[in-house]
Amino acid sequence: MNSASTNAKHLMENIYTSVLVFDSKLRLTGINASAENLLSVSQRKVAGQTAYEILPASPHFAETIERALKMKHPYTERAVDLKLSNTNLITVDFIVTPLMDDDESQEVIVELINMQSLTRVIREENLSVLHDAARESLQGMAHEIKNPLGGLRGAAQLLEQELKGSELTEYTNIIISEADRLQNLVDRMLAPKGKLCVSRINIHEVLQYVHDLVEAESNNRLNVERDYDPSLPDFEADREQLIQAILNIFRNAVQAINEDGQIWIQTRIKRKCTIRQQYYKLAVQIEIVDDGPGVPAGIEGGLFYPLVTGRAEGTGLGLSIAQSLIQLHGGFIEYERIKHRTVFRIILPIRTRND
């Protein structure tokens, strides 16, 4: 392969836009990674299939390509809904360009631009700027937390001595270990920003730890359904910070549901994805979902900003801290309301040696 076509291939693989190429018989001859992701298909499976076969539930897709080929004319359609084979619906801008050869259309290039992820990118950019400011104000607050925390821990220790091995020491243990963790976190917040204390972690172990913690502090038994992806590898991250971020989201979910409410935790591995304008081979997606009423409409827009709260006794710091911690790891958190369920989704890149 000459270097021009190697470059073109490299370019195709790494651009944000989803690109598919079809021949004059409407058979797929090329697809880039972004399109595989968007349409939830693998190149191996769909190579050689026709446009009708690739999206059988959306014949409009193939019809538009066929028309462009016949008319030898490019087509652009905005905000087209496409139904995927896995029944998911995506909304895309759809650009079809026939390539002419001796006045015959031989091939057609299809570009799909995912409207959802485009709006997401814009939101993240705004958030990053805001979070620099937010982080500074949090550092001020961290100072204020440090002193009372020492007193709290000391008191719990005295109490533990008084309890002398009774069952109640389970609770003093929680106070002490949580105070230590907070102390650790506060110290880290006061440290120069962006400093991670990285070790190799197993995300399912971290989720279990957070689950046990939240269960211990809630009066009711929690109704939690887990759906874990066993193929997720261990990866490098700051364990304390991850625990804090997930804990903040988990606690919100517990506060949002009623007594017989339900929480779902799902993990998935994501391949070939773009996160905050960076391309990664692997990422992990963690969803914490509840069947509560969802975020009040009035605060949705500023949900991840510090001091935005919808609860009388709330501080409005939980999600803002969680977002900062996850962003330090190169990822982001987003909120979505899907079919009467509240979804908080954490996307974290997994860095491999070659990244």
Ligand SMILES: Nc1ncnc2c1ncn2[C@@H]1O[C@H](COP(=O)(O)OP(=O)(O)O)[C@@H](O)[C@H]1O
């Ligand atoms: N799972 C959820 N369901 C409904 N509302 C939520 C959920 N998570 C967060 N919220 C809303 O977002 C607000 C901000 O959350 P957070 O930043 O953790 O601060 P706090 O919990 O102290 O209010 C909450 O007060 C609540 O109104």
Ligand SMILES: [Mg+2]
């Ligand atoms: Mg909270």
